[in-house]
Amino acid sequence: MPIPTELVGSLPRPIKLQQAYQDLDDGKITFEDLQKLQDEAAADSIKRLEQTGETYVTDGEQRESSFATYPITDTLAGTGLADNLAGDGQYFAIFDDGHHRQLPRLTGGPFKYKTFAAEFVEKNKQIASKPVKQAVIAPSMLMLLYPLEGEIEGYSRDQFLDDLCDQVEKDIRQAFAAGAQRVSIDFTEGRLANKNDSRNPWTNNDMLQDFIDLNNRVIDRFSPEERKNIGIHTCPGGDNDSVHSKEVPYEKLLSKMFQLNAGYFLIQCASEEDKESVYQMVGQYSREDANGIPQVCFMGVINPLDPTVETPEQVRDQLVTAAKYIPVERLGATDDCGFSPFSRDEKPKHGSPDFARDVAMQKIANRVKGAQMASEELGV
Numbered sequence: 001m002p003i004p005t006e007l008v009g010s011l012p013r014p015i016k017l018q019q020a021y022q023d024l025d026d027g028k029i030t031f032e033d034l035q036k037l038q039d040e041a042a043a044d045s046i047k048r049l050e051q052t053g054e055t056y057v058t059d060g061e062q063r064e065s066s067f068a069t070y071p072i073t074d075t076l077a078g079t080g081l082a083d084n085l086a087g088d089g090q091y092f093a094i095f096d097d098g099h100h101r102q103l104p105r106l107t108g109g110p111f112k113y114k115t116f117a118a119e120f121v122e123k124n125k126q127i128a129s130k131p132v133k134q135a136v137i138a139p140s141m142l143m144l145l146y147p148l149e150g151e152i153e154g155y156s157r158d159q160f161l162d163d164l165c166d167q168v169e170k171d172i173r174q175a176f177a178a179g180a181q182r183v184s185i186d187f188t189e190g191r192l193a194n195k196n197d198s199r200n201p202w203t204n205n206d207m208l209q210d211f212i213d214l215n216n217r218v219i220d221r222f223s224p225e226e227r228k229n230i231g232i233h234t235c236p237g238g239d240n241d242s243v244h245s246k247e248v249p250y251e252k253l254l255s256k257m258f259q260l261n262a263g264y265f266l267i268q269c270a271s272e273e274d275k276e277s278v279y280q281m282v283g284q285y286s287r288e289d290a291n292g293i294p295q296v297c298f299m300g301v302i303n304p305l306d307p308t309v310e311t312p313e314q315v316r317d318q319l320v321t322a323a324k325y326i327p328v329e330r331l332g333a334t335d336d337c338g339f340s341p342f343s344r345d346e347k348p349k350h351g352s353p354d355f356a357r358d359v360a361m362q363k364i365a366n367r368v369k370g371a372q373m374a375s376e377e378l379g380v
């Protein structure tokens, strides 16, 4: 079988759409007005992705406040925040360029999603002529909604985690039921868990194993057949063309991440200085048998934070080298991250989000071509 390809999920939102998110926060337009522009951008994303030759298409998260907050708020500023949440939660990340992103804070129970990703899948299925994928958020990210220390009166941490796992399971099941063929779980907090950043206390709490165990609580509710199509995405962040945890030694994460009983992984690698050591670790730690299924490793061969478009030949060469360490039947090609995980993203290195959108499509097309070339060279 040729080397499979898959994108992580997000694409830069057009400037017009980003402005509309702001206008909704400012009370200048209605949510219905915003949805019209989201639908337009989603349709454009799907049409253009189909032209790149990508196997699975998606709306590029045009309808989401962010990859992490879509279930609980309509905009990053907190318009349409779900019940039992306040705006002033933990940072989920402080990026290298100094900017940060903040989560809401849980104030009481029960915890419930107000939006499930199936809503997007249903709309996308009506437009797409190719199979649809959907990215969802990991319970390990949303567990940070609960204050790091102490307990919320009347709603224990354990009760919250039970409710959270139920909501994430429902999110994944409904996305499949709505017609998604693949569902990948965003796990950007994995590498960040070992950052030990004094400005961001949860990164000092050695939470990686807790994250993995919590995510497996959800993943293990699915059959082996279902888990083949449940993925995990890892990265050192990607927002405003900046990262949050690239300096954290990758082995701390890679030596544990494959404990997750997922069928495939979308793994940042193109932006690593020593790619070969990453291939080596992925080959070493990924499992041929994860409770009945093999773990397919999609290696990042495209850097969405860099406007320079990788050539198909560069993609091919990375994959051919990766195949020295990772069995080719368990090797795939992806991008290092989504192209814009947050709805407001200026893409400063690109100059503008509209230009970044064009660049993203060229990069994806070249990844698809490069994977074909590598498959030919490797005889698969």
Ligand SMILES: [Zn+2]
Binding pocket: 008, 188, 233, 234, 235, 236, 237, 238, 336, 337, 338
């Ligand atoms: Zn990412």
